[in-house]
Amino acid sequence: FRSGGILRLNPDGSPDDIGFNDQVVAGFNGRVASIVPLDNGQVYVGGFFSSYNGDIVSGLVRLNNDGTRDGSFGGAGVENVESVAMSGPNFTDDVYSGGQGPLRIERWDVNGIAIPGYDPTLGLGAVLNVTQADLPAPNAGAIYLGGEFGNRIVRLSNGGLVVAGFIVGAGFDANVNDIALGLLNSIYVCGEFYSYKGDSSNGIVRIDSNGTLDPGFLVGTGFLDPNAVFPDLVANVGQDASNDVFVGGGFTEYNGVPSNGIVRLDTVGSPTAFDVSIDIGGEDCNSQTIPDS
Numbered sequence: 001f002r003s004g005g006i007l008r009l010n011p012d013g014s015p016d017d018i019g020f021n022d023q024v025v026a027g028f029n030g031r032v033a034s035i036v037p038l039d040n041g042q043v044y045v046g047g048f049f050s051s052y053n054g055d056i057v058s059g060l061v062r063l064n065n066d067g068t069r070d071g072s073f074g075g076a077g078v079e080n081v082e083s084v085a086m087s088g089p090n091f092t093d094d095v096y097s098g099g100q101g102p103l104r105i106e107r108w109d110v111n112g113i114a115i116p117g118y119d120p121t122l123g124l125g126a127v128l129n130v131t132q133a134d135l136p137a138p139n140a141g142a143i144y145l146g147g148e149f150g151n152r153i154v155r156l157s158n159g160g161l162v163v164a165g166f167i168v169g170a171g172f173d174a175n176v177n178d179i180a181l182g183l184l185n186s187i188y189v190c191g192e193f194y195s196y197k198g199d200s201s202n203g204i205v206r207i208d209s210n211g212t213l214d215p216g217f218l219v220g221t222g223f224l225d226p227n228a229v230f231p232d233l234v235a236n237v238g239q240d241a242s243n244d245v246f247v248g249g250g251f252t253e254y255n256g257v258p259s260n261g262i263v264r265l266d267t268v269g270s271p272t273a274f275d276v277s278i279d280i281g282g283e284d285c286n287s288q289t290i291p292d293s
Contacts (some may be wrong), residue, residue, distance in 0.1 A: 004027015004057060005028060005030070006027060006032055006035065006063075008020040011067040019065075019067075020066060020206070020240070021067065021068070023053075023067030024053070024100075026053050026054050027049060027052065027053065028047060028049040028051070028052055029049050029051045030047060030048040030049035030050065031047050031048040032046075033047040033048065033081060033083065033099075034083045034084040035053060035084075036084045036086060036268075037229075038086075041064070041065030042063060042064055042070060043060055043063050044060065044061070044095055045062075045063060045084075046060045046081030046099070048081075050079070051127055052069050053069065055069060055255060058074075058076055058078050058079060059079040059097070059099065060084065060095075060108070061063055061073065061075065062112070064117055073110075073112035073113040074108075075097075077103060077114075078099070078106055079099070079102070079103075080098040080099050080100040080101035081097045081098070082098055082100060082126065082127060082129070082147075083097070083098045083127065083129045083130040084096065084098075085098075085130040085132050086132060086133055087107070087143075088132075089160075092110055093110075094108060094109055094110070095108050095110075096108075097130070098129065098145060099126065103125065104125075104126065104129050104149075105145060105156075105160075106118070118159065118160045123125050123149075124147065124149040124150070125147060125149035125150070126147050127145050127147040128148065128177050128178075129144075129145065129147065129176065129177060129178050129179050130143055130144075131144045131179040131181065132181075133155060133209075134181055142155055142157055142163065143156050144156075146176030146177065146178065147180045148179035150171065151168050151169070151172065152170055152171050152172040152176040152193070153172065153176050153189060154190070165210060167211045167212075168207075168211040169197045169198075169287045170197055170198060171196065172189070172191065172195070172196050173193050173194055173195050174191045174192040174193040174194065176191040176193070177190060177192065177234060177236075178191070178237050180191050180198040180237045180238045180239060181239075182206065182239040183282045185209045186206050186208060187206065187208065187209065188205075188237045188238075188245060189204065189207065189237070190203055190234045190236070190237040190247060191234055192203045197213060201213075201219055202219060202223055202271075203219070203222045203223040203234040204219055204222065204223070204234060204237060204293060205217065205219075216268060219269050220255035220269075221255050221256060222255065223253065223254055224247065224254075225250055235248050235250070243266070243267050244264050244266070244272070245264070245265040245267075246263070246264055247262065247263050247264065247265065249261065255270075255271065257271045259271065
């Protein structure tokens, strides 16, 4: 089945061939890295592409509910987008893009026009993840960035300034690939790192909104790949409404317990019963959690 880089499924897991997939003809001509659905049925798509269904596009597009491209969204000049995030919960809110192109981090209005005064030149390396901070006023609109730059994680204010109160010190010793907000102001961070602020933590940590490591989240030996060495990629992390933490990546073991590319952890970092019957042979497993599923 040819998906053109994006595919919408019905609740039973079957392809939605009437109403979306049938409009994705040629689709994207490069890798799709991030998808953010909106409440009105539209979806933002970021990636390493330059065309959609034969039309020349930037690395950030908005698709309509039927799979056609929304031509009213610009996004001009952005390319090689790794991550997309909203500035708020509604489809009328601004959208952030982060990636490896000239615009490492940018903020766009609902029409795809770059927000004046939002500075994309922060001296950052590649931004691999953008996550809405979901903080109350006066910090509303803040975002977390993770990636290949400096100490690999930073929090920006609504205006694009680095937040001094988010203290990470030396940060991570290798790339941050994903950031997810947990309950009670906790933040889960996963990636290719061995340590955070000098403390050992192979591939995943839990910190608070001030950047302080949570010692109650114990990962032990962390993640290993089929060759019993630290994997190149711990790709995704997310917490659902039941407090379960799901992690996906290129690993086959977590803290001594076999796990084929995806693991479910409890609130103290221990693996819980979660049968993954497929063997992905150490290939990267990219996952996103759906609340209560």
